[in-house]
Ligand SMILES: CC(=O)SCCNC(=O)CCNC(=O)[C@H](O)C(C)(C)COP(=O)(O)OP(=O)(O)OC[C@H]1O[C@@H](n2cnc3c(N)ncnc32)[C@H](O)[C@@H]1OP(=O)(O)O
């Protein structure tokens with residue numbers, strides 16, 4: 263058996279270019295720390311470089327295809343099912359059987375790869391914990407590397423945390439949730455690691471380092487011989503799933519483990535991907551454990567895909583829920599697609615979180631979460647997401663009450679009725695009103711989220727809701743869309759067109775409100791002014807930026823001086 267700790271491929275000559283011991287052609291420009299050096303070993307970096315070199319052209323091509331497709335949508339074309347792959351949609355194939363370790367996924371908690379949160383999440387009573395390098399994490403070098411250290415310790419069962427302020431030590435319980443890891447999307451570079459002079463592909467760094475250090479212990483201690491397990495975000499087409507499948511094949515081969523050991527759940531969270539669900543499962547059929555309904559990015563993607571369609575303006579963000587026809591259709595078709603192929607259909611995240619010090623508001627939030635989960639379990643989902651440990655008992659109760667002792671509904675909720683869902687259903691225009699309050703809330707939330715992200719926090723509580731990169735994206739693109747097309751705000755009795763002048767005034771007033779709310783001291787020390795500049799620019803550019811985090815990433819890259827490598 264070839265172990266990952268051994269050298270593979272052609273022999274290389276070492277060039278010591280940084281304090282990290284790197285293989286040929288690799289340069290690490292992130293801060294040196296001895297803990298990080300135990301992750302960024304020469305063999306681990308060689309594995310990441312192998313993946314990057316093998317797949318960089320595939321990734322480039324896939325991203326170019328995204329741009330080509332967007333050009334067509336900008337010209338008026340609508341996303342649709344691909345006639346060429348009809349044979350896949352109509353074929354009788356199945357995904358590989360679900361590994362026993364993850365047949366029951368009734369409630370999954372998610373959270374950034376922060377040390378204390380990892381322990382809390384694993385101990386939370388949820389069936390699964392999705393450790394997030396994506397929507398919930400600001401991808402600073404330190405967050406990413408500490409995240410890798412934390413996950414290695416979690417998989418080894420040695421993770422602990424001492425909260426000095428409370429003098430409390432956190433350790434793992436005997437029973438813990440199954441660990442899934444969500445790497446970044448294909449579009450994000452990792453600028454602190456250069457491979458042959460170019461930034462490494464962010465998700466291959468996340469995947470590669472985690473897989474390299476953990477595959478053996480994970481399979482032994484957690485996966486019952488399978489694993490590691492992943493969540494894959496923000497894909498737009500099955501060709502992107504094909505790349506992941508090949509990455510998994512490559513990793514399994516290098517590690518000398520059976521094909522199909524690695525398993526992944528794909529988030530269907532872009533509008534183009536809803537027309538590719540069968541195709542995505544088909545590409546990953548030997549590595550799949552289902553699809554997840556990533557509702558927040560999906561709403562963001564609806565706006566982005568239709569950025570050239572003034573007839574498809576969104577109402578206020580709070581009105582775009584799962585009961586809108588296009589959301590309901592997507593959600594039901596996802597269940598049918600997964601169950602037809604023998605895998606889990608996973609529900610999404612309700613935005614409510616527990617409200618401290620206000621029992622009435624807390625009960626109201628819990629009730630909204632229960633309602634959302636009830637809708638999901640009755641629709642046929644096999645499990646759902648929770649953003650906070652305090653929500654798990656309520657979510658679990660709804661799923662257990664409605665599913666009984668069955669671990670999932672794969673065989674019992676076929677949803678054949680959803681076979682009739684059409685392209686028109688999936689694209690139906692959202693209904694609702696646009697209001698000045700909606701514009702103000704988007705502005706306030708977008709700026710505060712970005713201020714947190716720039717200072718290293720990727721998920722925050724704002725106005726008693728969870729905000730992360732996906733929800734903040736909705737705020738950004740909605741303002742952009744309303745400004746671009748001079749949308750009329752008329753839902754609160756005031757008829758006013760959104761213009762640059764109006765938005766400028768709103769930004770000023772909402773900044774003053776943020777300062778009042780957070781206090782002068784926090785406001786001065788935080789990055790609210792930078793965030794407001796970046797956010798306002800992104801909302802007013804003539805051509806919509808693809809991702810909020812792509813532009814903002816440049817503000818958190820910190821290169822450390824090194825002797826440049828001989829490439
Ligand atoms: C659209 C999507 O992609 S959704 C998936 C990505 N988003 C996420 O994963 C969000 C995850 N959730 C969170 O980050 C947090 O719950 C927030 C930011 C929403 C709220 O955070 P806070 O207000 O700080 O939480 P709060 O103060 O109530 O936390 C109480 C305790 O619960 C813990 N906790 C809160 N959320 C989580 C979580 N998701 N996982 C593990 N522990 C958690 C805290 O660590 C804290 O522990 P302690 O009492 O031992 O100190």
Ligand SMILES: O=CC(=O)O
Nearest residue numbers: 556557558559732
């Ligand atoms: O990642 C989940 C989403 O809703 O976006």
Ligand SMILES: [Mg+2]
Nearest residue numbers: 397556559732
């Ligand atoms: Mg998402």
